Amino acid sequence: MAATRPDKHLRADAERNRQRIIAAARRIFADEGLGVSMRHIAQCAEVGEPTLRRRFPTKADLVAAVFEDKARAYADAAAKALTEPDAWHGFTTYVESVAGMQLGDRGFTEVLTMTFPRSIRLERERRRAYENIGMLIARAKAAGALREDFTPEDIILVLIAHAGIVAGGGDIAGKLSPRLIAYLLQAFAAPGTAPLPAAPTMTETYRALLRMHGDDRGAETS
Structure with a gap:
């Protein structure tokens, strides 16, 4: 059981990051349109761009979500x-x-x-x-x-x-x-x-x- 706790913790962190990214992108797209960069979205979500790219490899993936x-x-x-x-x-x-x-x-x-x-x-x-x-x-x-x-x-x-x-x-x-x-x-x-x-x-x-x-x-x- 103890071995599964880190995995659960990592999954929870990943889901929190995903929701932060989506929330930030939703605000930015609504205010500025879709021309904003992935880097800017990552900054507003307070995550690294590599983290964003792991969840959403392309802007199309993020926009769809x-x-x-x-x-x-x-x-x-x-x-x-x-x-x-x-x-x-x-x-x-x-x-x-x-x-x-x-x-x-x-x-x-x-x-x-x-x-x-x-x-x-x-x-x-x-x-x-x-x-x-x-x-x-x-x-x-x-x-x-x-x-x-x-x-x-x-x-x-x-x-x-x-x-x-x-x-x-x-x-x-x-x-x-x-x-x-x-x-x-x-x-x-x-x-x-x-x-x-x-x-x-x-x-x-x-x-x-x-x-x-x-x-x-x-x-x-x-």
């Missing part, structure tokens, strides 16, 4: 919106919810553009979110409430536009955000005042988001 709950909430928001009796209210509530998530976390939009091949759970939540969003859009169109030329990529367009509020709004971002979202929702309502230009493909949209965040490779950065 930090944002798994947020990805689940993102998918859940769309699922909840599908239960609303009024299809338009469900759609608008979802857009407002996503804007609120983005407003409170600068790293949120960036995570939605990344791929996490080693994080099965996070990728599963993102796929679930995309499927729910597609159903939400189809439902609102079938009700005659959402303009017919709206596409799932337009949700990303909302996130891109709203990212400017999050990044540059400062103390009044909370006031600017609902006004921008209200303008956009009015533009999305059927039938629309004029035809829209052709929507970009999902691949084009994804690449534009990566360029916006200064990364042409996705989440595989260190």
Whole structure:
């Protein structure tokens, strides 16, 4: 029994370090986005960078651990919106919810553009979110409430536009955000005042988001 105590102690220390790293990364990503270095995160967590790297070999591993709950909430928001009796209210509530998530976390939009091949759970939540969003859009169109030329990529367009509020709004971002979202929702309502230009493909949209965040490779950065 005595021989097992050091192992238990080491495991407890390792778990405490892991939680400190995740907590520090969550704060930093929310405030500054995902561009911060692993060294800076280690310093804020008060652990050595080698300790951080043992737990999370790449930034993608750390980001996946930090944002798994947020990805689940993102998918859940769309699922909840599908239960609303009024299809338009469900759609608008979802857009407002996503804007609120983005407003409170600068790293949120960036995570939605990344791929996490080693994080099965996070990728599963993102796929679930995309499927729910597609159903939400189809439902609102079938009700005659959402303009017919709206596409799932337009949700990303909302996130891109709203990212400017999050990044540059400062103390009044909370006031600017609902006004921008209200303008956009009015533009999305059927039938629309004029035809829209052709929507970009999902691949084009994804690449534009990566360029916006200064990364042409996705989440595989260190």
